Amino acid sequence: MQDSNICTHCQLKENPNALLWVKCDSCPQWVHVKCVPLKRIHYPDIPSPSVFSYPKSSQEIKSYRCVNHYEEEFLAVFPRGLPNGKRQRDHGEYEESSHISKRYNFRKNKDIDYIALNEGEARREKMNHPHKETFLTCFEKWENKSNxxxxxxxxxxxxxxxxxxxxSDPWSSGVQVPKMDTNNGVLTVNDIMEIMGEDYHVDVMDVQTQMNENWTLGSWNRYFTHTEPGKRDRIRNVISLEVSNIKALELERPAAVKQNDLVDQIWNWNGHLGQVNDEEAEEDNPRPKVTKYILMSVKDAYTDFHLDFAGTSVYYNVISGQKKFLLFPPTQSNVDKYIEWSLKEYQNSFFLGDILEDGFAMELNAGDLFMIPSGYIHAVYTPADSLVFGGNFLTFRDLETHFRIVEIEKLTKVPKRFTFPKFDQVIGKLCEYIVLSKNKETGGGSHTDLIAEATNSKIELLYGYLIKPEVKYKPLNFASRKHLVKALADLVL
Incomplete structure (x- = not known):
């Protein structure tokens, strides 16, 4: 029997060249509007043989009859767009819904609800993300077991x-997760709730729609821990619970991360007094909170392709469960395709991984520690309920990529609250530190490796960023940003 979600014309579920779907008035069969022959499209004010264009939205469509119920396929369109009233909607099994929201990867788009119908674009099973099978096929193609x-x-x-x-030896990396008295010592979602409190608020993402909802940890724990997978109403995911201020969790990052984290290296430096790491300085100017995240995902959760803010590097320690990563390097070709996809209204309509190049895929299991360098475009699938400890960090090594991704965020109109917090401050402090240390006005400070890496090319990158008029930074040791920019330029003249 023909799958009603496969277009009877092109035999595809997903067709990037034909995004708009229409359902037969008499059965659940769907077809791509652009797959319907033009001679079968009927405008009241245009003779059928003279029709040269397709309707651009489902609101223009009055009715559709498929070949399974009528002698000839027939697509009727309202005269010159919408009638006085809205198109009649089904209120049974195929009830339609539409909403505007922000996707998880932080772009404003009209989301497709794969559980209901969104103006006829797509219909999907409740607990099965439409990209799951395509992801797994692509994963198999690029799987890497040698890195x-x-x-x-x-x-x-x-x-x-x-x-x-x-x-290979995560226990030697310095990463630490507290040992508990229950569950063989393994940290659980229930433990996190007890430590942070059941009324603590978390953002919970509906995987099918990529929409965020505000829950309490108590509600999330009931869903994750106490609801059997078959009884969960939706696939949900928590990927933005930052916990660097929760000291009771006793989480430690890998030593290599702390050593190379640009924020760790320069955040509390204040110029003439050298490096400062006391609690008072941290209270006066809190550092960007991106270093420690708890991620909680149920089976079949899927996170679509994205770039981490400012192209940060990532450490990823699986506490329990399993993850599958599909990643692509930030080559010019891949980045161009990512930008084009990001600017489309319907990213969900096709799988980006099918057109990206030089892929890398890896399966992670409980205990694994995974390190992702700057700028990798990636998607993640969860084969089993999972709990993860991870975080993001800027590095001097990847300065060029960081600036490049920041420009991409501007191009794709990522809201400011979803970008790297205080990024301009981090870069401004770095510029001051390099200038004063190179000029030996502060005795060089404690980060000799950082200064050694401050080559002319790196200083030119910093100069190119700091001169941009949209950059906001008030120097600590210079009269103005203009004076700091001149001092940077003097270092490479």
Whole structure:
């Protein structure tokens, strides 16, 4: 029997060249509007043989009859767009719904609800993301089992690393997750709720629609821990619970991350007093909170392709469960395709991984530590309920990529609250530190490696960013940003 969600013309579920769907008035059969022959499209004010264009939205469509119920296929369109009233909607099994919201990867778009119908674009099963099978096929194509490195080697060669790596001995990396008295000592969602409190608010993403809802940890724990997978109403995901201020969780990042995190290196530096790491300084100017995240995903959760803010690098420690990563390097070709896809209204309509190049895929299991370098475009699938500890960090190594991704965020209109917090401050402080240290006005400070890496090319990158009029930074040790920019330029003249 023909699958009603497969277009009877092109035999495809997803066709990037034909995004608009229409359902037969008498059965659940769907077809792509652009697959219907023009001679079968009827405008009241245009003779059928003279029709040269398709309707652009489902609101223009009055009715559709498929070949399964009528002698000839027939697509009727309202005269010159919408009639006085709205198109009649079904209120049974195929009830339609439409909403505007922000996607998880932070672009304003009209989302497709794969559980209901969104103006006829698509219809999907409740607990099965439409990209699951395509993701798994693409994953098999690019699966990598060889990029495994020791923690010591990773730390020693950090500045030369350009590919994702799994750490063979995560216990030697410095990453720490607290041992608990229950569940064989493994941290659970219930433990996190008890530590942080059941009334603590979290953003919960509906995987099918990529919409965020505000829950409490108590509600999330009931859903994740106490609801059997078959009884969950939707597939949900928590990927933005930042916990660096929750000291009771006793989480520690890998040593190589702390050593190379640009924020760690310069945030509390204040010029003439050198490096400062006391709590009072942190209270006066809180650092960007992106270093420690708890991610909680149920089976079949899927996160679509995205770039982490400012092209940050990522460490990813699986506490329990399983994850599958599909990643693509930030080559010019891949980035151009990502930008084009990001600017489309219906990203969900086709699988970006099918057109990207030089893929890398890796399966992660409980205990694994995964390191992702800057700028990788990636999607993630969850084969089993999972709990993860991870975080983001800027590096001097990837300065060029960071600036490049920041420009992409502007181009794709990422809302400011979803970009790297205080990014201009981080870069401004770095510029001051380099200028004053190079000029030996502060005795150089404690980060000799950072200064050694401050080559002319890196300083030119910093100069190119700081001169942009939209950059907001008030220097600590210079009269104005203009004076700081001139001091940077003097270093490379």
């Amino acid at each position: 495994i490195i020791s923690a010591a080697e990773f730390a020693a060669t950090f500045n030369d690393i350009r590919e994702p790596y799994k750490i």
